[in-house]
Amino acid sequence: MEGIDNVFVCITPLQMMIAENIIKKEKLSPKNNILIILYYEKNEKQKYYYKKIRSLFYNSFEFNINFNGSRLMQIKHHYLVNKLISNHLNSFKGYDIYFASINDKTIQQICSKVKINNLLTFDDGTANISKRSIYYENGETLKARALNFIFFIKMNQNKIKKNIRYHYTIYPELANIVDNTKLIELDIWHAIPDQCMHLDGREVRKIFLGQPFEELELDKKNIIETINELGIKYYFPHPREKYKYKDIIYIDSPLIFEDYIYHEIEKGHNVFYEIYSVNSTVMMNISSLSHTNRVRFYYLYNDNLKKRFHDIYNVFDDLDISAIKLSS
Secondary structure, three states: OOOOOEEEEEOOHHHHHHHHHHHHHHOOOHHHEEEEEEEOOOOHHHHHHHHHHHHHOOEEEEEEOOOOOOHHHHHHHHHHHHHHHHHHOOOOOEEEEEEOOOOOHHHHHHHHHOEEEEEEEEOOOHHHHOOOOHHHOOOOOHHHHHHHHHHOOOOOHHHHHHHEEEEEEOOOOOOOOOOHHHEEEOOOOOOOOOOOOOOOOOEEEEEEEOOOHHHHOOOHHHHHHHHHHOOOOEEEOOOOOOOOOOOOEEOOOOOOHHHHHHHHHHOOOOEEEEEEEOOOHHHHHOHHHHHOOOEEEEEEEOHHHHHHOHHHHHHHHHOOOEEEEOOO
């Protein structure tokens, strides 16, 4: 494709939202952009944001990267990615490659197979900020090295970090995967009204942000007890959650929470929101809202969580997010 200059690779709805804002900020023409979507599960939020940004691209491609442990499915996937590159990208032309997930093998494959003008990255949540995340690890597994050999993948996470031209960030005040001189601040949240109309008579709406708590080694009973103790009535589920709690109002929305809460505030209702979570990146993404009279954030913790995720909780503390200890 002679007219294509920019290749965007996205995995999560938040990444799609950030990609949309980069395109608008840099005034990139749709006729010059292609989009590659990688997904583990094609849920409603994934579909919503894909549909929302599709018009910003000349062409788009989707790949399921949930291989369910199948080596054969993974090899077939990388073969199809090679085929896409040979059929839709010019091997003699350079491209600007935009992506967030620097550890992803498909992205490393794309960066190895095309001629690169510029590598331009953007945020992917706490992975960018936490020094204990996979984005700060060195070395590769034997399985990853085998894929490198089979598909001639020369780029890895460390090489990508060394070659990043610029990194678009929604966390301008926090250290990231590149030097500060390479950071470009990206304001994806527009201004909202600062005050409720009647502070004394406003409704207080408490929302709990769900997470796959088994991954955090948390007892579901402990979570629901804390929710009840805090008087929380609303629950915004995580896409990977399987368990459903009783006696709480679930918020069913195609929007990610960052988008949802902005839309709710913009409606102009006289409501003050209290947002509770264990360690969801969402609170970091929209922490600027805590400086208004519309929202306050709280994180829940126990001693084990503090020990395992102390760097994330330290960021929460730096952002003045209030702490509440979980019930024993």
